[in-house]
Amino acid sequence: MRVLAAMSGGVDSSVAAARMVEAGHDVVGVHLALSRMPGTLRTGSRGCCTVEDATDAQRVCARLGIPFYVWDFSERFKEDVVDDFISEYSAGRTPNPCLRCNERIKFAALLEKALALGFDAVCTGHYAKIVTAADGGRELHRAAAWAKDQSYVLGVLTGAQLEHALFPLGDTPSKDLVRAEAARRGLETASKPDSYDICFISDGDTAGWLEDKVGTAPGDIVDRSGEVLGHHEGAHTFTVGQRRGLHIGRPAPDGRPRYVLEVRPVTHEVVVGPHEALAVCEIGGRRQSWAGEPPVEVHSGLDIMVQVRAHGDPVPARVRIVDGETVVTLRDPLMGVAPGQSAVLYLGERVLGQFTIDRSVAADAVSPDGAQLSDQALAS
Incomplete structure (x- = not known):
């Protein structure tokens, strides 16, 4: 061959x-x-x-x-x-x-x-x-x-x-x-250190590299009710789940740290909130591919494991295809899932395929009867 x-x-x-x-x-x-x-x-x-x-x-x-x-x-x-x-x-x-x-x-x-x-x-x-x-x-x-x-x-x-x-x-x-x-085998690479980080950002300063490529776009740091808590020089330098570097002047009323919950590039807003608000119970996306022929059950519902980070742990979930969108309902909430991440689906050891996450549903945005709560209810 x-x-x-x-x-x-x-x-x-x-x-x-x-x-x-x-x-x-x-x-x-x-x-x-x-x-x-x-x-x-x-x-x-x-x-x-x-x-x-x-x-x-x-x-x-x-x-x-x-x-x-x-x-x-x-x-x-x-x-x-x-x-x-x-x-x-x-x-x-x-x-x-x-x-x-x-x-x-x-x-x-x-x-x-x-x-x-x-x-x-x-x-x-x-x-x-x-x-x-x-x-x-x-x-x-x-x-x-x-x-x-x-x-x-x-x-x-x-x-x-x-x-x-x-x-x-x-x-x-x-x-x-x-x-x-x-x-x-006498190969000179035997003791060569592993590479890591992003290969085209060799110094590891992703935020600095992005600022050089994208520039600055000042905006507000807000809580989920829309109250302005601080300001930033570029929303692209923030990621969902980030805790450090928020530069918010005053602490939260309960004294607990805040985390980035959402990045809104159109309005240049960065939304922050408590750690528990990072939990999501559902993810979905339309840019999907399959590593071979997927089981027919994915259209009606199939129990799988899903992994959303290269070094993350797989978690139990149920996948189904709804009007062309891959929808994954998590058995237990995942923390800090961001749009743009890839969700890879496993059936045992086998990779079924993947999709790019377009949306997520916050666990605290779902009422006990399964209905999504309004923004007003979440802010109260």
Whole structure:
């Protein structure tokens, strides 16, 4: 099988490529150039896809004896990931750029090009498993190492993409074993630190980066009744669930801390309130995709687990499709769910699919009989 190994320059993709070579496949390594700033270098363990990473990937491919190429996807990355990130934050939403990169770059642009060049599959160093179902279809499942499981950020993959995806690390029980294997193979990435944070914001200052890209738009910080409590220089710098940096002069009447409950980009308002007001009992969205054929029960109601953050815990819920919208009713409220986050649906270990959260229903906005309360009732 002809396999294109996506080489980030880290230890995971290095070992994934090595396993493909050892399995006897015809492997070619490719590093994706996603930035048009050639002087970009890794700072500690921040960022990825830098000049240093490309060099590391090239050295690994030389050690493995396979061809190595660098493909320039910087323009598409800017349009599909960076510009999307800016647009989402400007609209008061909280996007996940890693998930968007997997969707639009690694398993759309990269896979499309790989198939056009005659490759059979793309292999990456993600921690997830692909399982062949009884009907022959391919399913996406959680990795053996739950601590490293990355099925959440792969939840955007479609059944057609899973047919041409390989995740050689999915059954590896720990990252330490991957590093030890890299060392045995003589790969220089064996002790390289993991990357984290947003790759195109290498210093980790997301608020500062957004301010530079979006600018300032002063507005009010208000409570749920609309009373002005303070002011800010840009609503895009706030996220739902945020507690620090609100700069509200006077404390709440009960002395308890306030949290960001909602960001309103049109009016430039940031709504704050008590911690319990962050609890939501229902989420919904229309931008959905399925990792293979979903069970027919999703249209009438299916008990599932849902995860709304890459490192969050899955929680029990019930999903149904209502007039084209994916609606998830939570068994127990979730705290601090923001529009723009991705909700990934699981049936046991299997990823069913995902949707982008457009709306949520606050738990304290629902009366005992299930009816939503009015804004006036909530403010009283």
